[in-house]
Amino acid sequence: MMGPKQETQSALFYEFSLEDHVPQDHFLRSIDQFVDLSSIRPHLSDFYSHTGRPSTDPELLIRMLLVGYCFGIRSERRLCEEVHLNLAYRWFCSLDLNDRIPDHSTFSKNRHGRFRESGLLRHEFETTVARCLKEGLIGGHGFAVDASLISVDVQKQNSSNPEDWAAKQIDPKDAPRAVREYLDTLDDEAFGAATTVQPKFTAHADPASQWTAARKGPAFFAFSTNYLIDTDHSIIVDVDASRSNKTAEVGAMRKMIDRTQERFGLKPDWIAADTAYGSGDNLVWLTLKRQILPFIPVFDKGERTDGTFSRSSFAWDDDNDRYICPEGKELLHTRRNYSDATRSAPTWKAQKYRALKADCMTCPSKAKCCPNSDVRAIHREKYEHVRDFARKCTASAYNPTAQKRRKKVEMLFSHLKRILGLGRLRLRGPCGVQDEFTLAATAQNLRKLAKLKPLVPAAG
Numbered sequence: 001m002m003g004p005k006q007e008t009q010s011a012l013f014y015e016f017s018l019e020d021h022v023p024q025d026h027f028l029r030s031i032d033q034f035v036d037l038s039s040i041r042p043h044l045s046d047f048y049s050h051t052g053r054p055s056t057d058p059e060l061l062i063r064m065l066l067v068g069y070c071f072g073i074r075s076e077r078r079l080c081e082e083v084h085l086n087l088a089y090r091w092f093c094s095l096d097l098n099d100r101i102p103d104h105s106t107f108s109k110n111r112h113g114r115f116r117e118s119g120l121l122r123h124e125f126e127t128t129v130a131r132c133l134k135e136g137l138i139g140g141h142g143f144a145v146d147a148s149l150i151s152v153d154v155q156k157q158n159s160s161n162p163e164d165w166a167a168k169q170i171d172p173k174d175a176p177r178a179v180r181e182y183l184d185t186l187d188d189e190a191f192g193a194a195t196t197v198q199p200k201f202t203a204h205a206d207p208a209s210q211w212t213a214a215r216k217g218p219a220f221f222a223f224s225t226n227y228l229i230d231t232d233h234s235i236i237v238d239v240d241a242s243r244s245n246k247t248a249e250v251g252a253m254r255k256m257i258d259r260t261q262e263r264f265g266l267k268p269d270w271i272a273a274d275t276a277y278g279s280g281d282n283l284v285w286l287t288l289k290r291q292i293l294p295f296i297p298v299f300d301k302g303e304r305t306d307g308t309f310s311r312s313s314f315a316w317d318d319d320n321d322r323y324i325c326p327e328g329k330e331l332l333h334t335r336r337n338y339s340d341a342t343r344s345a346p347t348w349k350a351q352k353y354r355a356l357k358a359d360c361m362t363c364p365s366k367a368k369c370c371p372n373s374d375v376r377a378i379h380r381e382k383y384e385h386v387r388d389f390a391r392k393c394t395a396s397a398y399n400p401t402a403q404k405r406r407k408k409v410e411m412l413f414s415h416l417k418r419i420l421g422l423g424r425l426r427l428r429g430p431c432g433v434q435d436e437f438t439l440a441a442t443a444q445n446l447r448k449l450a451k452l453k454p455l456v457p458a459a460g
């Protein structure tokens with residue numbers, strides 16, 4: 001039987017409890033148990049005036065931002081509308097039905113002011129990592145590091161080449177915020193000082209961003225988000241923003257490793273990363289200066305692609321300080337017998353090892369070894385011992401496990417873009433980018449905590 005037509009009838013009084021209307025197994029309830037904002041007020045106390053009108057509760061703003069980043073609501077205007085309409089969001093933000101939602105402009109005012117000056121978003125990220133530690137989700141033995149390009153909200157049409165940009169007279173006082181931040185970070189290793197290579201284009205609206213074609217497709221303006229994760233449960237132990245080039249990303253990795261040790265006393269036994277982190281300098285830093293095993297493919301310019309023997313075809317004989325070629329002949333850096341033995345002893349400097357001309361000229365493999373020269377020579381880098389050590393690590397039985405775990409950081413980036421919707425940045429300038437990446441990493445850690453330790457509804 002068809003029921004009566006639904007008519008709109010406004011009741012005069014309602015008995016309504018938000019607590020009853022949010023399901024006990026709602027994902028936000030699981031997230032809520034791990035959100036600790038108790039330290040916000042003491043943290044911000046010095047940044048508020050003791051007189052004047054009371055401000056919007058900073059805890060409310062942070063909770064709303066967490067809702068936005070956890071559920072991929074990027075626009076603050078839309079976030080205000082969603083929190084206004086969604087009962088679960090209201091419950092999470094401790095807003096009753098009659099409570100007013102803050103205006104969207106409140107977010108930018110606080111972000112550019114006291115949130116940024118006090119490092120509040122960083123503080124919240126570290127509070128979440130500390131909670132992950134307390135819950136036993138961080139083993140601290142194996143870390144993985146990687147960077148992902150996030151495109152910037154600027155147009156190629158509004159950019160200049162370096163000469164035009166250098167010719168512009170910029171008065172920092174009149175410049176937009178993103179340009180002032182760019183000028184402030186010119187000496188920062190993650191931004192201006194990362195490389196001396198002039199970019200092809202500089203965006204007017206966000207000059208700190210990098211014009212890059214690293215995705216092998218059309219070039220675009222981007223920043224890199226750098227993640228350092230613990231590979232046990234894919235918890236992000238540190239996050240940092242940088243320009244999108246190898247030097248800046250390696251610098252970000254070093255900064256994150258040191259900061260994680262300083263803040264949480266965590267230093268991994270090993271770290272997994274891709275070839276971008278496999279330069280000799282970086283391997284020396286990891287192995288000799290920080291005593292961390294690198295499961296990182298060595299960045300090797302000695303590999304050849306024309307079918308001739310690569311450097312890896314020559315075996316290194318450490319005891320006798322020589323290479324042995326595929327035909328069994330030796331390559332030495334000197335064939336002189338010095339009376340002072342220290343003059344021919346192995347040293348920490350780049351050396352050139354050569355075969356004997358008599359061996360090469362009569363060799364059946366010459367066409368595959370040195371078709372354009374009389375004799376084959378091999379360059380041995382200054383820190384080749386360290387690079388050899390890294391090669392041994394990547395050839396070890398544990399490497400497949402380490403590389404499998406490394407994939408977890410790529411999964412996090414995929415999740416960041418597809419589920420959290422951070423495929424394109426909304427804020428501009430190094431500080432805005434840092435804020436977005438820090439909030440997104442906090443949201444990802446909270447979601448992970450909620451997923452691994454869901455709130456069990458009380459029986460009955």
Ligand code: SF4
Pocket residue numbers: 325326327328329355359360361363364365366369370376
């Ligand atoms: S050409 Fe010289 S270095 Fe190369 S395989 Fe032959 S003997 Fe060895």
